[in-house]
Structures are given as C-alpha cells and as structure tokens.
Amino acid sequence: MIAMRAPRQSAPEASSQMAVYGRGLAAGYGSLAVLDDCDLEVESGSLTALVGPNGAGKTTLLKLVTGALAPWRGELAVFGRSPAAARAAGAIAYMPQHEAIDWDYPLTVRDVVRMGRLPAIRARGGWRAMLPMSLQPAAETGAALRALDAVGLADLAHRAIGALSGGQKKRALLARALVQEARLMLLDEPLAGVDRDSEAVIRALLIEARAAGRTVMMVTHDLDGTRGFADRALLIRGRVVMAGTPEEVLGTAPQDPVAAALARAGG
Amino acid sequence: MAELLGLISDGGRAVIDALIGLLMLPVALLPGDWAAMFDYGFMRRALLSSIMVGGICGLLSSFVVLKRWSLLGDTISHAVLPGVAIAYLFNLPFVIGAFVSGALASLAVGFIERTTRVKEDAAMGILLSGGFALGLVIIGQIASATHLTHILFGNVLGVSYDSLLTTLIAALIALAFVARFVKELTLYTFDPIQAATIGLNTGLLHYGLMLVLTLTIVVSLDTVGIVLVVAMLVTPGATAYLLCDRLGPMMAVSTAVGVAAAVLGLVLSYHLDAASGGTMVLVATGIFLLALIFAPGRGMIARARGRAEPR
Structure with missing residues (x-):
C-alpha cells in the first residue's frame, strides 16, 4: 500500500493556511473504529474530493469537520480555529446524503x-x-x-x-x-444517483463557488469523474492513504487494489 | 411566604374567572339545551381545561409525529405515576412529583440507548411498564381505588382552580417555547446534522422539547388521564400530517383538531353520560379516520381515484 504523508509539522503554523487541518484523528460509532490516526489537509480555496470504498470513513470525516461527531483522539482545525468556533462564525455549510433526510x-x-x-x-x-x-x-x-x-x-x-x-x-x-x-462547503455524495442535467448544474455551481474563493470538500464514489474537476483527490481508507491531483491518484491506483477497483468502477 | 402564595392564588383565580367569562360569550350563542350544561361551574372549568389541554397537546403533536416521539410520549405519561404517588405521600403538589419522574424517565431512555446496545424502543418499553408498575404498587398502599381511577383516566369534571392555573402557566410556557424556537426545531427535526453544523444547540432543543412535552403531559392528566394522554399528543398531529404540505398550517390544523376533540368530547360525554377522557380520544380518533378516508391527495378515496385514472 502506498501512503503519501506529509512530515508532521507543528499544528498552529500549518493549520492557519489550511481550510481544514487534522492530525492523528480517530473516530467511530460505539466501539467500532472507522477512522484511526488520520491526517487531513484541505487547502483554502480548493475543490477537494474524498474518494474511497463504502465504510472507508468518508462521511465520518465530514461529520468530524461539521462537528456532528466528536473525534476520539487527535486535533482538528477549520480555518485555524476549532470546528465549534468555525461553526459559530457561520464558516461551514453542509449538504447531507439523501438518506439522512426525512x-x-x-x-x-x-x-x-x-x-x-x-x-x-x-x-x-x-x-x-x-x-x-x-x-x-x-x-x-x-x-x-x-x-x-x-x-x-x-x-x-x-x-x-x-x-x-x-x-x-x-x-x-x-x-x-x-x-x-459559508467559506467551507462540505458535500456528501452530491453527484450520486442524479440525472445528467442535475449533475451538470451541480458541477458548474461547485466550480463557480471555488472561483468565488470558497473551499469545497465533497465525498464521491466516482474517482474517474473527479478528473479535470477537482483540484485534489484524497483516497480514504480508515485514514488518508493517498493524496494528490485526481490524475496522480488515478495513476498510482493500479498498485492499490481498492483504488484499482474504484478506477474500474468509475471508468 | 404563605401570604404571597395566597396572593398568587387569588390573582390566578381572577385570571381563570376572566377566561371563563370570555368563554361564556360564544357559549351564550348556542341553542338553549346545549348552553344549559354550562350553567354548572364545574362544566365551565371543564370546558376551559379541555380547550387549554387540547390546544397545547395539539400544538406539540406536530413535533411528536414528525420527530417520531409517539412511544416516548406514552413512556413519559406512564412513568409519571410513581411521581404522583410519592408527591401524594409527602403532601406535595402532584405536578412537581409527576414532572420530575416523567423527566427522569425520558432522560433514562436516552441514557440506556447511548450507553448500552439496548435499542430505544426496548428502553422505552422497560421504563413505561417499570415506572407504571412502581406507581401502581405505591398507590395501592396509600390511596383509594377512586383516586387511582382519576389519575389513570382523568377527572375533568373535578378540575380545581389551582389545577386550571397550573395548566394555563404550562400552556404559556409551551407556547412561548414553540414560538421562540419554531424555526430551530423545524431544522432540528428535518435535518439534525445540518442543525449541528450551523451551530444550533441541539441538546438544548432536544431536551427543551422533551421537557415541554413532559410538562404538557403532566398538566393534561386531570383532563384525559395517564393512559390516554398519548392519544391527544399523536392523533391531532397525525391527522394534520395527512392534510397539510407545510409545517405552519400543519401546526394550526393539529391545534384545532386537539381543541375540537377535547371540547366535542366533553360535550358528548355530558350528554351520553360517558367517560370524558375516553370520549375526547374517540372524537380525535374519529377525526383522524375522516382524514384517512377523505384527505385530498393522501386519503383512501383520493388514492383509489389516483389508481383508477392514472395521470
């Protein structure tokens, strides 16, 4: 397995330039650990895609950033502040999965x-x-x-x-x-199960939001679909196991069985 | 201290008398033999009590149905019984004992669900029956069967001034809570994760709504009783849910259904010499059945038509 991880640096200086900055995050539900020792960096003003198989912890990671879930361990900063302070300042918008709503x-x-x-x-x-x-x-x-x-x-x-x-x-x-x-938009599967027209509208609006200086972080199953769209792709499996441009993540994918399966499914 | 309480009680009595006076204006317009029953003071007090209880139960009913809290409401109402018994034992106002034990039961449900693998419905089943049983055993030792019947099934014709004043205060608290937090409660019940994401205090909303619900149940006991109060908290909201596409109208309709069921139930029970709490709940159930059959778009007739003539 390939793991590209930035050398650890002290949180305050690095986190101030980042929209989202996490170190050593662990989280889960009950006694089930979904994320463990997860580092996360999302640049301000970027459009970042979180990809990975079901149960890899993509939604859990978004929930940590929204503050709906508290991490068991680790530190997390949103625009250099605690998630709670960022929330209180109205910095975070969230679009849930279809199933989360009545x-x-x-x-x-x-x-x-x-x-x-x-x-x-x-x-x-x-x-x-x-x-x-x-x-x-x-x-x-x-x-x-x-x-x-x-x-x-x-x-x-x-x-x-x-x-x-x-x-x-x-x-x-x-x-x-x-x-x-909000400065940070978190989107859980915005493109899953939508018709072509809706997909085009959503993609255009997300690109527009980034152009307006917002940071967009979205969960998707379709790694191939992030090519030429997302600035960065983060492959998640319990933690961020690979980070780079969508092309880089796709390029190295065959060496990782999960990424390979994703690339096949997406292609 | 005693003087102060006396003063409050006197002032409250004046407020209640004023409200009853207002109620008698429309009653005076009724045909003679319908208005005649309100010549009795106990019927006037019963009418005011029914309107207030039907109104707040109906108002909260929308959130009970949308939040899927029907079984929670039933749990709280049954778990109120030991509190009533203990308050009786120590000669305290029964509202205080009832509120404390109802609130403890609702908190215990959340605690068991969060900290064990036992699911919410099982936790509620245990607390509902366990709390109710504890109350039955204590009351069996200390009070008469009549007393128990009044608590279980209500005794709207015996409602006192103090009880009316307590209900009025509870109604005002519930109304103020809903009016102040309706937009926050809407988001919290529609999409709780979004509510947390924008920094709403979801704990305050959750437990606030739960405590207001408990308070409403406690002050409704005189009118409909422990066993049937859940009907007043579920049926009006479910009826309105069949009729409305927006929350505002839904809350208005469920409040109206609650008041109509309570008042019609009171009047019918007087004429039929039937149990008043039971009659109120039957009227509410009847209104629900009418909506189930005739509701535009969602009723059984509309659905049957929709199948017969596909769009």
Whole structure:
C-alpha cells in the first residue's frame, strides 16, 4: 500500500493556511473504529474530493469537520480555529446524503432553502432573530429564491420537497448550502444517483463557488469523474492513504487494489 | 411566604374567572339545551381545561409525529405515576412529583440507548411498564381505588382552580417555547446534522422539547388521564400530517383538531353520560379516520381515484 504523508509539522503554523487541518484523528460509532490516526489537509480555496470504498470513513470525516461527531483522539482545525468556533462564525455549510433526510417532512422547496439563512439570521441577533422564519425580512426569502434560480428550480419553489426527483432534491440541498454563504462547503455524495442535467448544474455551481474563493470538500464514489474537476483527490481508507491531483491518484491506483477497483468502477 | 402564595392564588383565580367569562360569550350563542350544561361551574372549568389541554397537546403533536416521539410520549405519561404517588405521600403538589419522574424517565431512555446496545424502543418499553408498575404498587398502599381511577383516566369534571392555573402557566410556557424556537426545531427535526453544523444547540432543543412535552403531559392528566394522554399528543398531529404540505398550517390544523376533540368530547360525554377522557380520544380518533378516508391527495378515496385514472 502506498501512503503519501506529509512530515508532521507543528499544528498552529500549518493549520492557519489550511481550510481544514487534522492530525492523528480517530473516530467511530460505539466501539467500532472507522477512522484511526488520520491526517487531513484541505487547502483554502480548493475543490477537494474524498474518494474511497463504502465504510472507508468518508462521511465520518465530514461529520468530524461539521462537528456532528466528536473525534476520539487527535486535533482538528477549520480555518485555524476549532470546528465549534468555525461553526459559530457561520464558516461551514453542509449538504447531507439523501438518506439522512426525512423527505416526507411538510416543507416546500423554498422553505428548505430558506433554512440556509438561519445562521445569518442568528448572527444578526436582536429580537427579530427570535421570530419564526415567516416573519424574517423579505430579503431572506429573496436570497432563497435567487439560489433556487441558480440551481434551476425556481419554478418548483412552492412544490412539497418530497415531490421532487432525486436530482432535484440534491439541487435543492445545494441551494440551501449556497445561501449560507459559508467559506467551507462540505458535500456528501452530491453527484450520486442524479440525472445528467442535475449533475451538470451541480458541477458548474461547485466550480463557480471555488472561483468565488470558497473551499469545497465533497465525498464521491466516482474517482474517474473527479478528473479535470477537482483540484485534489484524497483516497480514504480508515485514514488518508493517498493524496494528490485526481490524475496522480488515478495513476498510482493500479498498485492499490481498492483504488484499482474504484478506477474500474468509475471508468 | 404563605401570604404571597395566597396572593398568587387569588390573582390566578381572577385570571381563570376572566377566561371563563370570555368563554361564556360564544357559549351564550348556542341553542338553549346545549348552553344549559354550562350553567354548572364545574362544566365551565371543564370546558376551559379541555380547550387549554387540547390546544397545547395539539400544538406539540406536530413535533411528536414528525420527530417520531409517539412511544416516548406514552413512556413519559406512564412513568409519571410513581411521581404522583410519592408527591401524594409527602403532601406535595402532584405536578412537581409527576414532572420530575416523567423527566427522569425520558432522560433514562436516552441514557440506556447511548450507553448500552439496548435499542430505544426496548428502553422505552422497560421504563413505561417499570415506572407504571412502581406507581401502581405505591398507590395501592396509600390511596383509594377512586383516586387511582382519576389519575389513570382523568377527572375533568373535578378540575380545581389551582389545577386550571397550573395548566394555563404550562400552556404559556409551551407556547412561548414553540414560538421562540419554531424555526430551530423545524431544522432540528428535518435535518439534525445540518442543525449541528450551523451551530444550533441541539441538546438544548432536544431536551427543551422533551421537557415541554413532559410538562404538557403532566398538566393534561386531570383532563384525559395517564393512559390516554398519548392519544391527544399523536392523533391531532397525525391527522394534520395527512392534510397539510407545510409545517405552519400543519401546526394550526393539529391545534384545532386537539381543541375540537377535547371540547366535542366533553360535550358528548355530558350528554351520553360517558367517560370524558375516553370520549375526547374517540372524537380525535374519529377525526383522524375522516382524514384517512377523505384527505385530498393522501386519503383512501383520493388514492383509489389516483389508481383508477392514472395521470
């Protein structure tokens, strides 16, 4: 197995230039360890793909960065701060996997996207921040409608969220992540099971987000599909076992059985 | 101290009397023999109690259904019994004992689920039956069978001023909590990971909602009783879920269903000389069945039509 690992350097100086910087991370569920001794570096302003087989710990790694899961061991910094501080500053947007959401929930597409404005509303504070969403300034709804327009769902704004197709649901969740205007966007399988149109829209918007200076970190099964799209690919198997451009990771892949299988599946 | 309590009690009595006075305005418009039952003071108090209990149960019911907390509600309501018994033993207000033991049971469910391999439904089954059994045994030693029946099945016709005041305060707390946190609760119940990612205090939302639910259950005991209160926390929300595509309307409909079931149940039970808690729950169940059959889009008739004429 090939392991490309940067020599260890002291956390504070290295982590300040990185969007996400982790050292020696271990995490899991119950007594089941999913990640062990995992180092992670995601450059600010990059589009980074996390690839790897099922159960490799890709989603677990995203959950550590979101703060939904606390690491057992190790250190983790987001923009040089603790994940909790980065969260509180509204620096992190997250798009969950399809299965993580109750699609029968009684919300319209617009309602779902408008919830992405909640961090900004809370950050503004004051008595108005305490009121229900429908009593917030009209600008919040306007921002949600613009994001829906960007993902091509403006016509479906008042449809029930559960009535959308798989690709449309992903686009709605992407719109919710976009209206957060966060510096770091974490996306769990944004391209899984979507139709061609939705995939093109999502890819274009992620490239646009990177051009606007945001850092994008996405989980994908399709290593081949990251070629010419992602700046960096991180191959995950309990930890980051390989890091480089998608071409580099694909190029060395045949020596690693898992990467080889992925390359075949993707090709 | 005693004087202060007396003052609060007197003030509360005035507030309750004012609310009952307001209620009598629409009642006066009813046909004579329907209005006649509210000539009795106990029926007026029962009406106010039914409206408040039906209202807050209905309001919270939307979140109980969406959060899949039906069995949790049933667990809390049954686990309240030992607290009631112990409060009775030490001559404390039963609300305090009930709230503490209900809250302990809901926390214990979470503790067992997090720290052992026993799953949530088994943990709830154990606490529901264990807590209820403990209460039955203690009450069997200290109180009469009538007393036990009132706790188990409610006694809305015997509701006191103090009990109405407690219910009013609980209703205001529940209303304030929901109004203040409705957008946060919506996100937390729809997508808990996103809620954590944007820095919401999900522990506060989770346990806050659980405690408000416990409080609501405790003050509903006089009206519908331990065994049936869960129906008032599930059926209105489930009915509204069949009828609405948005959360705001769903909460409005489930509150309305809760109030309608409680008030209609009270009136029917008076005319039929039936158990009031049971009648309220039957009315709620009837409304649910109507929605199940006739709901536009999701009802059985609409589904059958959809199959007959494919789009």
